[in-house]
Amino acid sequence: MIKNDIWIRAMAAQGMIQPFEPTLVRRVAEQPVISFGLSSYGYDIRLSPKEFRIFRHVPGTVVDPKNFNPANLEFAPLHEDANGMFFILPAHSYGLGVALERLQVPENVTVLCIGKSSYARAGIIANLTPAEAGWRGHLTLEFSNSSSADCRIYANEGVVQLLFFEGEPCDVSYETRRGKYQDQPEAVTLARV
Numbered sequence: 001m002i003k004n005d006i007w008i009r010a011m012a013a014q015g016m017i018q019p020f021e022p023t024l025v026r027r028v029a030e031q032p033v034i035s036f037g038l039s040s041y042g043y044d045i046r047l048s049p050k051e052f053r054i055f056r057h058v059p060g061t062v063v064d065p066k067n068f069n070p071a072n073l074e075f076a077p078l079h080e081d082a083n084g085m086f087f088i089l090p091a092h093s094y095g096l097g098v099a100l101e102r103l104q105v106p107e108n109v110t111v112l113c114i115g116k117s118s119y120a121r122a123g124i125i126a127n128l129t130p131a132e133a134g135w136r137g138h139l140t141l142e143f144s145n146s147s148s149a150d151c152r153i154y155a156n157e158g159v160v161q162l163l164f165f166e167g168e169p170c171d172v173s174y175e176t177r178r179g180k181y182q183d184q185p186e187a188v189t190l191a192r193v
């Protein structure tokens with residue numbers, strides 16, 4: 001069953017989402033922001049300003065998820081103007097960011113990370129991925145700019161929404177199987193085997 005705002009608020013008090021906003025924030029210092037915080041049946045997390053990396057083609061190489069070459073991922077500069085802090089994801093490119101919040105997924109819960117409508121309308125696709133039962137850390141977030149125009153991705157504002165699904169207790173959680181992406185820091189974590 002999908003979990004509601006009451007459950008999310010109670011679990012956040014036990015450390016499930018840190019930092020936690022108990023309402024959906026639409027303005028900060030009277031300026032409009034891309035919303036973040038608690039919604040009726042989910043939680044919108046923010047993009048960290050710390051790091052954003054964009055794929056680039058290195059002639060003669062292919063990207064190998066088993067043997068990742070960091071040269072394929074260029075650091076994007078953080079910009080700032082009156083509208084806030086942002087990275088630019090060029091047209092038809094793919095970028096990786098990291099969540100500002102740290103998650104601690106309960107042992108009987110699976111989290112789905114899905115896109116926000118405002119970005120979807122701007123051509124940005126957030127890759128649909130799970131955060132597994134018992135996983136902890138800062139999510140690495142993956143974005144595709146599917147439009148033919150460059151697009152801003154705002155830091156410190158809402159970027160991806162999380163949906164929480166509770167099930168029967170599982171036999172083996174991410175923690176007990178000692179998953180390789182456990183305890184991710186607030187930095188882009190590359191694919192590894």
Ligand SMILES: Nc1ccn([C@H]2C[C@H](O)[C@@H](COP(=O)(O)OP(=O)(O)OP(=O)(O)O)O2)c(=O)n1
Binds near residue numbers: 113135140181
């Ligand atoms: N956007 C996302 C989604 C998930 N994760 C974290 C939380 C997940 O619990 C963990 C592993 O996700 P997957 O199970 O999808 O990854 P793999 O199956 O590739 O790796 P593993 O073998 O560790 O399960 O990565 C993340 O950092 N960023």
